Amino acid sequence: MNPHDAMLDDIAVYALGALPRGQARAVREHMATCPECTAEYRRLKPAVDAVAYSAEACRDAAGGAVVPSPRLKARIMDQVRGSAARPRPYNVGEMRAVRPIVWPAYAVAAACLAVALVTSAFNISLNEELHQSQAQLAQLGTHTKLLNRQVAAQRTELADLTSTESQHFAVEDGEVVRHGNRLYIAMQSMGMPPRGKVYQAWIMRKGGKQMTPSVTFMPDHSGVAVVHVPARASQIVEVAVSVEPEGGSKQPTSKPAFVVKLT
Ligand SMILES: [Zn+2]
Numbered sequence: 001m002n003p004h005d006a007m008l009d010d011i012a013v014y015a016l017g018a019l020p021r022g023q024a025r026a027v028r029e030h031m032a033t034c035p036e037c038t039a040e041y042r043r044l045k046p047a048v049d050a051v052a053y054s055a056e057a058c059r060d061a062a063g064g065a066v067v068p069s070p071r072l073k074a075r076i077m078d079q080v081r082g083s084a085a086r087p088r089p090y091n092v093g094e095m096r097a098v099r100p101i102v103w104p105a106y107a108v109a110a111a112c113l114a115v116a117l118v119t120s121a122f123n124i125s126l127n128e129e130l131h132q133s134q135a136q137l138a139q140l141g142t143h144t145k146l147l148n149r150q151v152a153a154q155r156t157e158l159a160d161l162t163s164t165e166s167q168h169f170a171v172e173d174g175e176v177v178r179h180g181n182r183l184y185i186a187m188q189s190m191g192m193p194p195r196g197k198v199y200q201a202w203i204m205r206k207g208g209k210q211m212t213p214s215v216t217f218m219p220d221h222s223g224v225a226v227v228h229v230p231a232r233a234s235q236i237v238e239v240a241v242s243v244e245p246e247g248g249s250k251q252p253t254s255k256p257a258f259v260v261k262l263t
Helices: 003-015 021-033 035-051 070-085 105-162
Strands: 167-171 174-179 182-187 197-205 212-217 225-229 236-245 258-261
Touching: 003 021, 003 035, 003 105, 021 035, 105 174, 105 182, 105 225, 167 258, 182 236, 197 225, 212 225
Parallel strands: none
Antiparallel strands: 167 174, 174 182, 182 225, 197 212, 197 236, 236 258
8 A cells, every 4th residue: 555545544534524633634734735635525425525424334234233323423414514614725716517426435434433432432321331230230129129028028927926826925024936847926115224234045955954045136226126936936945135245145144034944
């Protein structure tokens, strides 16, 4: 490819207004001395204008299913038109009769490339936004699942506590409730434990000799606590609650608030 042929390619991009400033100056300087290249530039202008109406045809060149938004397309085309319409000092001379429009393949390719570049930059930022939204959605989804599980658990709890088939074992300020294989401690007016302390449940299994540690819990500000004791209720013969340091104990360290036999 001789310098003149290479210049022809630059002129196509220059006509689109997509050439870097330095190269654009080189093209202008060359055109000032080369009537052939000047003629080529003039011949391309209609093609550049026509590209304004053929962005749709650039879809394949842009790499597939991506279609720029109408607003984006309009902006690109305004730029292309603007740079084609701007008066050029080297252009003043000979005006010839307009030749029939021929679209050189490289001019269309350059136009498509310009559209593709802007479009892909646009898509990258869109993709980033999309990923952020997707991450937020996933987080919300996880949160919703958790909430749904909590609501389901509370519904089971409510049904168990109010079922006529449940067994209720009264204790001071509340009761222990057994429904099938589920066991609850339901307190109505429990005092707050001292600072740094919590309530801890203890269970005795069938055939067991001593209490084993179970969940720790706190009443709410009105003294209510409903606690699911994670154990197979049919295997539990005794339940107790005591005040223990935060985190719970392996052996009770205080006199139990209550001990109740489940018989
Ligand atoms: Zn030339």
